[in-house]
Amino acid sequence: MRAANRRCLTRMLAAWLIVASGMAFAATDEMHSAAGAFRVSYASSIDPIGINEMHEWTLHVETAEGEPVEDAEIAVGGGMPAHNHGLPTAPRVTENLGGGDYRVQGLRFHMRGQWLITFEIRVSGIEDTVKFKLKL
Ligand SMILES: [Cu+2]
Numbered sequence: 694m695r696a697a698n699r700r701c702l703t704r705m706l707a708a709w710l711i712v713a714s715g716m717a718f719a720a721t722d723e724m725h726s727a728a729g730a731f732r733v734s735y736a737s738s739i740d741p742i743g744i745n746e747m748h749e750w751t752l753h754v755e756t757a758e759g760e761p762v763e764d765a766e767i768a769v770g771g772g773m774p775a776h777n778h779g780l781p782t783a784p785r786v787t788e789n790l791g792g793g794d795y796r797v798q799g800l801r802f803h804m805r806g807q808w809l810i811t812f813e814i815r816v817s818g819i820e821d822t823v824k825f826k827l828k829l
Pocket residue numbers: 773776778804806
C-alpha cells in the first residue's frame with residue numbers, strides 16, 4: 694500500500710514536471726513487454742502526432758512490480774507491417790533522464806496508417822521487447 698502510494702506520488706510529480714517544463718507531452722497507455730518483464734509507456738512531444746513531423750518521445754520503463762528501470766540499453770525499431778517497410782528515420786535513445794525515463798529522438802512518420810514501434814530493452818541480463826501500435 695505504501696509502495697503504491699509512493700509510485701502514485703512519483704507519477705504525479707513526473708506529470709507535474711512535464712507540465713512545468715512547458716512541453717506538451719501526451720502520455721499513452723502502459724504496455725507490458727512480450728515476456729512480461731517490463732511495463733512501458735511513452736509520452737510524445739507532439740499530440741496529435743502529425744505526418745512528417747520530427748519529434749521525440751519520453752519512454753518510461755518499469756519492472757512488472759512497478760519499480761523504475763534505470764540504466765537500460767534500449768534499441769528502437771519499427772515500421773508499417775502492412776506495407777513491409779521500416780521507419781524512415783533511425784530514432785534512438787539519446788539521454789537517460791533517470792527514474793526510468795529515456796529520451797527518444799528522431800521519430801518521424803511519413804504516411805498515414807498503422808505503425809508499429811518496438812523497443813528492445815536490456816538490463817541486468819534481462820531482455821524483453823515492447824511493441825506499441827500507433828494509428829496515424
Ligand atoms: Cu507505409
